[in-house]
Amino acid sequence: MEDFELSEEQKMIRASIRDFAEGEIAPVAEELDEHEQFSVELTKKMGDIGLFGIFVNPEYGGSGLDYLSYIIAVEEVARIDGSQAATVAAGNSLGIGPLYYFGNQKQKEKWLPELCRGEKLASFGLTEPEAGSDASATKTTAKLENQQWIINGSKIFITNSSSPISSVCMVLAKTGKRTDGKDELSSILVPNGTPGFETKTMKKKLMWRSSDTGELYFDDCQVPEENLLGKRGEGFHQMMETLDNGRLAIAAMGLGGSQGAYELAMKYSKERHQFGVPISTFQVNAFKLADMATEIETARALLYKACRMKNAGLPFSKIAAMSKLYCSEVMGRVVDHAVQLHGGYGLMKEYAVERFYRDQKLLTIGEGTSEIQRLVISRHIGCHS
Amino acid sequence: MNIYVCIKQVPDTEAVLNIKEGKFINEENIKWIISPYDEIVLEFALQLKEKNSDFKVTLITVGPPRAESTIRSGLAMGAENAIHIEASDYLDHKTIAKALAQALKNEGDFGVIFTGKQAIDDDASLTHIYLAQSLEIPVVTNVIGFQMEAEKVIVEREIDQGAREKIEMSIPCVIAATKGINDVNEPRYATLMGIMKAKKIPIKKISIQDLGIEGATPTVTTEKLEAPPEKPSGRIIEGEVTESIKELVRLLKDEAKVL
Ligand SMILES: Cc1cc2nc3c(=O)[nH]c(=O)nc-3n(C[C@H](O)[C@H](O)[C@H](O)COP(=O)(O)OP(=O)(O)OC[C@H]3O[C@@H](n4cnc5c(N)ncnc54)[C@H](O)[C@@H]3O)c2cc1C
Numbered sequence: 001m002e003d004f005e006l007s008e009e010q011k012m013i014r015a016s017i018r019d020f021a022e023g024e025i026a027p028v029a030e031e032l033d034e035h036e037q038f039s040v041e042l043t044k045k046m047g048d049i050g051l052f053g054i055f056v057n058p059e060y061g062g063s064g065l066d067y068l069s070y071i072i073a074v075e076e077v078a079r080i081d082g083s084q085a086a087t088v089a090a091g092n093s094l095g096i097g098p099l100y101y102f103g104n105q106k107q108k109e110k111w112l113p114e115l116c117r118g119e120k121l122a123s124f125g126l127t128e129p130e131a132g133s134d135a136s137a138t139k140t141t142a143k144l145e146n147q148q149w150i151i152n153g154s155k156i157f158i159t160n161s162s163s164p165i166s167s168v169c170m171v172l173a174k175t176g177k178r179t180d181g182k183d184e185l186s187s188i189l190v191p192n193g194t195p196g197f198e199t200k201t202m203k204k205k206l207m208w209r210s211s212d213t214g215e216l217y218f219d220d221c222q223v224p225e226e227n228l229l230g231k232r233g234e235g236f237h238q239m240m241e242t243l244d245n246g247r248l249a250i251a252a253m254g255l256g257g258s259q260g261a262y263e264l265a266m267k268y269s270k271e272r273h274q275f276g277v278p279i280s281t282f283q284v285n286a287f288k289l290a291d292m293a294t295e296i297e298t299a300r301a302l303l304y305k306a307c308r309m310k311n312a313g314l315p316f317s318k319i320a321a322m323s324k325l326y327c328s329e330v331m332g333r334v335v336d337h338a339v340q341l342h343g344g345y346g347l348m349k350e351y352a353v354e355r356f357y358r359d360q361k362l363l364t365i366g367e368g369t370s371e372i373q374r375l376v377i378s379r380h381i382g383c384h385s
Numbered sequence: 386m387n388i389y390v391c392i393k394q395v396p397d398t399e400a401v402l403n404i405k406e407g408k409f410i411n412e413e414n415i416k417w418i419i420s421p422y423d424e425i426v427l428e429f430a431l432q433l434k435e436k437n438s439d440f441k442v443t444l445i446t447v448g449p450p451r452a453e454s455t456i457r458s459g460l461a462m463g464a465e466n467a468i469h470i471e472a473s474d475y476l477d478h479k480t481i482a483k484a485l486a487q488a489l490k491n492e493g494d495f496g497v498i499f500t501g502k503q504a505i506d507d508d509a510s511l512t513h514i515y516l517a518q519s520l521e522i523p524v525v526t527n528v529i530g531f532q533m534e535a536e537k538v539i540v541e542r543e544i545d546q547g548a549r550e551k552i553e554m555s556i557p558c559v560i561a562a563t564k565g566i567n568d569v570n571e572p573r574y575a576t577l578m579g580i581m582k583a584k585k586i587p588i589k590k591i592s593i594q595d596l597g598i599e600g601a602t603p604t605v606t607t608e609k610l611e612a613p614p615e616k617p618s619g620r621i622i623e624g625e626v627t628e629s630i631k632e633l634v635r636l637l638k639d640e641a642k643v644l
Contacts, residue, residue, distance in 0.1 A: 008454065009584050012461060016575040023574075050577030063577040073577070 006072075013069050017076035020049050021084075029081040032210035033355055036203055038163050039210065043087060047118015051077070051088050056100050060108055061116035068307040071252040078256025079263075082359030085256060086211035089249035090159035091115070095122030098170050098187065098242050102230035107189065111168060123161035125171040125216055126239060128154060133372050135172070136236060140218060142173035142188050147225040149173075149188050151196070155216040157366075162199035162214025166192045169216065172235050185235030189227040196221030207359045244317050246367045247324035248310070251303045254327030254363045258299065258334040261356040262292045265338035268353075272343075279341070288337045295330045302326055318380035325373035328363030335360045386496035386556075388442050390430050390464065391485060391516070392423040394455040395506040404610050409475070419455045422501025426562040428572040429531070430499050431463045441465055445488060447472050447481045453588065460583035461575035467586065468492070472593035477603040482515030487596040489520065495557050497538065502527050502563045510561075517559040524559040525552055529566055 003011055024045055032039055046052065054070040056062025070092065078085035096115050099108060099122060114120040131137040140153025151173060155161075161169050168191045176184040190197050198217040205213065230238060266289055269280035279285050303323040309316040335357045339346035346353050364370045378384065396402060397416040405411040419427070427444070434440040443466040444459045446452050456467045470484050489495050498520075503510040510526065517524030529549065530541030538556060541549045543563060564570060575583075622629040622636075637644045 008457060009580050012454075012457065012575065012580045012583075013577060015458075016461070016577075016580065020574045048576070049574050050579075054577060058578070063581055065577060065581065069577070 010069055010072055014072050014076055017073045021077050021080040025080045025084050036209045038212040040165055044118050052091050052118045053096055053116030060112035067310045071248055071307050074249050074252035075256035078253040079260040082257055083208045083210035085253045086208045089253055091121055093246040093249040094124035097245055102238050120165050120167035121160040123158050123169045125155040125158045125169045127157050129156050138172055138174055140173045142175050148222045151218040151221040153218050158214050158216055160212050162201040163212035170229055175232055184233045186232050187229040187235045187238055189229055190223055194221055207362045244320045247320040250363055250367050251323040251327035254331040255299050255303055257356055258296050258331040261335045261338040261353055264353045265341045269341050292334045292337055299327045299330045321373045321376040325370055331360045386440050387494050388430050388440055389445050389495055389498045390427045391500040392444055392446050392459055393420045393504040394448050394452040395420045395504055408607050408610050420501055420504040424572045425564050426499045426501055427459055429566050429569045447484050456588055457583050460586050461579040462573055468589045470591045470593055477605040478509055478511040479515045479604050482512050483519050483598045484593050484596050485516050486519035487598055498559045500561045502561045513559050513561040522557045523554045526561040528560050528562045531567055
C-alpha cells in the first residue's frame with residue numbers, strides 16, 4: 001500500500017492501529033462473531049488506544065486529530081474486523097459527533113469524556129420501522145410539558161444503543177409543525193435507563209455480529225427540557241450533517257474491509273497449489289487480484305480526497321456520498337472475488353474471508369442505501385433541476 | 386533522575402534483505418522499526434517513570450536522518466525527550482558508543498542508562514559495553530530483574546542454564562536488558578493522543594562531527610556481506626517403518642550429527 005502524501009503522524013497512526021488490530025482484535029474476532037457477543041473489554045481497549053473521540057478537542061478527552069487520521073484509524077480496524085470497526089465508526093460519527101458538533105458546553109462536559117475513553121457509548125436514533133430511507137417520516141413524538149419532553153414511539157437498528165455500556169441516545173422526534181406544514185424535527189438526548197425507555201438487543205444478524213444493534217421503545221418517557229440537542233427544529237439539518245460525516249466512516253469500513261479481504265485472498269492464492277502451481281499464477285485469478293488492487297487504490301484516492309475536502313472546510317456532501325457508494329460496492333466485488341479464490345474453504349468459518357463476505361453487505365444498506373447515495377449524487381450533479 | 390534509553394533503528398523482522406555492492410544492505414522498500422529489545426526496555430523505563438514522578442525518560446540514538454521516525458515512535462509511547470546524533474550509517478560499535486558517551490557527558494546529569502541486550506540487525510551485543518567503558522561506569526548485560534534503592538541498583542542477569550546472577554551496582558550505570566525484564570514482555574501501543582503529543586516534542590539534533598570524537602579509528606570494518614546459504618530441501622525417508630526409523634536415526638547421528 002502506497003501511503004503517498006500522508007503526514008508522519010498519519011503514518012504512525014496507521015502503524016499503531018494496525019499493530020493493535022492485529023494484536024488485540026484479530027485473535028478474538030472470530031469467536032465474538034460466532035457467539036454474537038459485544039465485548040465491553042475490547043471496546044475499553046479500543047478506547048485506551050484512542051479510537052474514540054479521534055477528532056474531538058483534547059479539552060473533552062479527544063485526540064484532536066483531523067478527519068483523514070480518523071478515517072485511517074477506522075480503515076485499519078476494518079481491515080481486521082467489521083464488527084469492531086462498526087463500534088468505532090458509529091461511536092465516533094453517530095454517537096460522539098452530533099454531541100460534539102451540536103451539543104452545548106454542559107452536555108459536552110457531561111457526556112464526552114467517558115465516551116472518548118471508550119467506557120460508554122452514545123447512539124444516534126433515526127431509523128424507525130416506518131422511516132428507513134425516508135428518515136424524515138419519523139413517527140416518534142416529543143411533547144414539551146412542564147419543562148419535560150414526553151417521548152413516545154420506537155426506533156430500530158440503532159448501533160451501540162443497547163450494550164451494557166450504552167449511556168445515551170440522541171433521538172430524532174417530531175416536536176411540532178413548521179409554518180410550511182411539515183413536521184418540526186428535533187434531537188433529544190435520552191439517557192439509557194430513563195423510565196419509559198426500553199432497549200432490546202437485536203440478535204441473529206448476518207453481519208456485524210459482535211457490534212451492538214438495538215430496538216428502542218419510548219413510552220411516555222420523560223427527560224428535562226435542557227436535553228434538547230442544539231435548537232428546536234434543527235433535527236433534520238443535524239441528521240443530514242451527521243450522515244455526511246458518517247458516510248466517510250462507512251466508506252472507510254468498505255476500504256479497510258476490501259484491503260483485509262484482498263490480503264487474505266492474495267496470501268491464500270499464493271499458498272494454494274492446484275495442477276502443480278500456485279492458483280495465483282492462473283491468469284484468470286491473477287487478473288482478479290489485479291482488479292481488486294486497482295479498485296482499492298481508486299477507492300482510497302477518492303475517500304482521502306473527500307477527507308481532505310472536509311479538513312479544508314469545503315463542501316463535501318457529494319464526494320462523501322460518492323465515497324460511501326464506491327467504497328462499499330468495491331468491497332462487494334472484492335469479497336466476492338476473495339471467496340471465489342478460496343474455493344470451498346472460503347465458505348467455512350475457519351477462514352476469516354467468510355466473515356468479510358458477510359460483513360460487507362451492511363455497507364450498501366446502512367447510513368443510506370446505495371440507491372439513496374445515487375439519489376444524493378444525482379441531485380448534486382443537477383439531474384433533477 | 387534522568388533515565389536514558391538508547392534505541393536503534395533496525396529493519397523490520399519480516400523485511401526481505403538484499404545486499405548491495407557486496408557490503409551493504411539495500412535500504413529500498415525496507416520498513417524500519419525500533420529494535421525489539423530496545424522497545425521492551427523502553428516500555429520498562431516508562432513503567433519506572435509512572436511509579437516515580439521525578440524520573441524523566443530521554444531517548445538517544447545514533448543514526449541517519451531516517452532514524453527520526455523511530456524516535457517519534459518512542460516519543461509517542463511516552464518518552465519526554467530525545468537526542469538524535471545524526472551520522473551516516475555503518476559506523477562501528479565503538480564509534481557509536483563514543484558518540485553516545487560524549488552526548489551523555491554533554492547532557493551532564495545521567496542516572497541509569499538502558500539499552501537492549503543486543504540490536505536485532507547485527508546482534509553484536511557490543512555497544513553497551515563500549516558505552517560503559519567510555520563513561521567509566523559499570524555495565525551489566527542480559528538483565529532480567531531490576532530493583533532500585535537509594536544510591537544503587539540491584540539487578541539479576543540471566544546466565545547459563547537458566548541460572549541467575551544477582552549484582553549490586555552504583556548509579557550511574559548501563560543496564561542491557563533482555564526480554565522479560567521484571568516480567569515486561571510487550572511494549573505498549575502508541576496511543577493517538579501520544580502520537581499527537583510526540584509531534585510537538587522538539588528532538589535535539591547533534592551532528593556527530595560536533596561531538597569531537599573524530600580520529601576515533603574504527604576497530605571493525607565490514608569487508609563483505611553475504612546471504613546465508615540456502616537451506617537444502619527436506620528429505621523423506623521411504624520404506625518399511627522399522628527400516629526407515631533406523632535410517633532416520635543413522636542420518637541424525639552421522640550426517641546431521643545432532644544425536
Ligand atoms: C446493522 C445496522 C445498523 C444500523 N445502525 C443505525 C443507526 O445507528 N442509526 C440509525 O438511525 N439507523 C441505523 N440503521 C438503519 C439503516 O440506516 C437503514 O436500514 C437504512 O437507512 C435503510 O432503511 P430500511 O432498512 O428501512 O430500508 P428501506 O428504506 O425500506 O429500503 C428498502 C429498499 O428500497 C430502496 N429505496 C427506498 N427508497 C428509495 C428511493 N427513493 N429510490 C430508490 N430506492 C429506494 C432502498 O434502497 C432499499 O433497497 C442500521 C441498520 C443496520 C442493518
